[in-house]
Amino acid sequence: MKPRHQRALLIVGGLAALGVAAYFVLRALESNIAFFISPAEVVAGKAPKDKVFRIGGMVKEGSLHRQDLTVRFVITDTAADIPVVYTGILPDLFAEGKGAVAQGKLREDGVFHATEVLAKHDENYMPPEAAHALEQAQKAQRTLAKP
């Protein structure tokens, strides 16, 4: 093979590899996106059926109930309430009156079955998605930050 042909081969090979890579990347991206939907939107029927999505807002005061490893609570954006059920151990920062984000599916009965509840590092931090939901509800909210 002449050097020129070799270079051409190299370039064509490289481009083909990039193309294949791009195809796999985009396909993987497509199937692993979770949309964020606020409780108000869920109530308005905008939630996808049988597809994983995220909801966020505040954990309603007095709504947290445990039975063995099954936890039930209500996520609210002050405009709408969504009951959530989760099995397992919650992150340390999960508490009533704090912001939270849960990922999972909405069942027929209107209960959100969470497979994951988002953990955070800092108690004064509000997940942007939860803050967004509260903002959207356009209700006055108590500040989460301690004085």
Add this chain to the structure above:
Amino acid sequence: MRLSKRRKPNALWRNHELKAPCRKATMIPELGHFALILALFTALVQGTLPLYGAQRGHAQWMALARPAALAVFLLVSVAYLALTWAFYVNDFSVLYVAGHSNTRLPLMYRLAAVWGGHEGSLLLWLLMLAGWSLAVALFSRRLPTAMVARVLAVLGLVMAGLLAFVLLTSNPFERLLPAAEEGRSLNPLLQDPGLVFHPPLLYMGYVGLSVAFAFAISALIAGQLDAAWARWSRPWTTVAWIFLTLGIALGSWWAYYELGWGGWWFWDPVENASFMPWLIATALIHSLAVTEKRGSFKNWTVLLAIAAFSLSLLGTFLVRSGVLTSVHAFATDPKRGVFILILLAVVIGSSLLLYATRAPQVSLGGRFALLSRETMLLVNNVLLVVACGAVLLGTLYPLVVDALGLGKISVGPPYFNTVFVPLMLPLLFLVAIGPVLRWKRAEPRELLRPLLLPAVAALVSAALLPWLAGAWRMGVAWALGLAVWIATAIVWQSIDRLRKGMPTASWWGMQIAHFGIAVFVVGVTMVSSYEEERDVKMSPGEVVTVGGHTFKFLGVSEAEGPNYVAAVGTFELYKDGKRLRLLHPEKRHYDSSAMPMTEAAIDAGFTRDVYVSLGEPLADGAWAVRVYYKPFVDWIWGGCLLMAIGGAIAASDRRYRIAVRRATPAVVHSSAL
């Protein structure tokens, strides 16, 4: 100002007088602030005059670079010590100290708390950048004066940009008047030895990439992209890469044992922010090898150096602007994000502009055949850069979608795994082949001898090992086969090389780092394929079994730490009916914080970790308990450590210290093989 002479009846006040010598308001924080302002002006001098001098050939102006770098380092050190002092004496009239410390925080964590928040961690960043500049100033005696002047000038400009950022948006010395009675304390998560080392190591790596960047930019300015430039740049890049590797590994280990999540990598945006510069820095190390030895890939190497540093800045933006939902996200201020974004735009924009004007004049370097070491390193670079691009896409996609008003989304870990693993498999395959190929042109028959044995070993292992490990799976067979392929190839090649005499430190460094990859791959494969995790409800006396290990729950008792109370669980660990040891996971409640903290108890072993952590208390003395069995998990961090050790050995090669002198007099193309 001895205001506290008068006795106050207030108990709290007395307490402070007793414990903290701090109530004397001092000027030390102002001194620190003032030092930072002086540092900014000094950095501007360092960034401009030597550069101008280098262009015009003014020796005196070029000579300014070294003393200026020293001065900046001293000034930033003063600022850093001033803040440390404020933490040491509990000066709660400094807002940052009041927000991140309190009198009951143990001294070690008070000193580490200096970088426990945004402002202080940026100050640490500045100190490290100043330290790297000083190191360049000290260890560059053999480099041409003009080159040193340019490199230090570029570092000075970067320094000035970050100093302006700190002074304008994140001043750690801001006062809180009247002073707080007591500080708010450090986030309990950060009260861990991991905090003491993880951020500094990571920052050393991040910031160290600025040296590689400065070398590339000064070579562009001078129009001298040659082998000598690559040789000077190599050890610096490798050292930065070592720190980055250790920082990421330590962060991963910290998340594993401290956060109680049991995972070692979550594809979290902030993790990605540190991983992307690592991928590019790894590509850069390999590309620099080609540029030094063969004079090829020059343009590409320069672009990688620019990209690596830009990704470090992007990482800072992602972490510090709060634009992403992340486990690492702390309460933040959007103004800062805008400033970093502008800084990023200036750095990338000016670098690429400079690159565009200079790149066409750069010679192409030596030609090479399809089967050659150059090709291998090219493929290595393409794969690493594509992998980085995929991670970047997944990390930024939610931001883009949000900015376009298409809704809020998140990209899950399966995306990253699906994309990343297929890209890495060919890379693993080539790791064993690259080092045995000759530069420029290799013959296929030369591959047979060094690779026949590893190939057989790999095939046998792929067939048998997954079966021994638990259950035969295709993915496991591939990964373990490739790990054995790499490991045996390295051992075999080493024996072969030793017959011809002692190879160089560089060579050993490369082989050890590559061996680290094999170890890492075994760890990742085993833990992700055969781990067992269970969340269970346990009452005292009950047992649970994972991965052949049985935990017996004995109960929970109260214990008191320096600034927390803890519920301490007691578990007996059994294997094959034999009692191994007691495990004590904790649930801590810190005085200063409403949130509880989980401290997992881990029995670490060479081939497996078992792990137990407490969830919440349930009714009747029962607890929610999480138990894990993690086979080979420690090999993940062991592999990273080997990579870092390999890097250190390679960077210590005598060649970098001796050859630099030889390369100095006008050698444009080194023809060394």
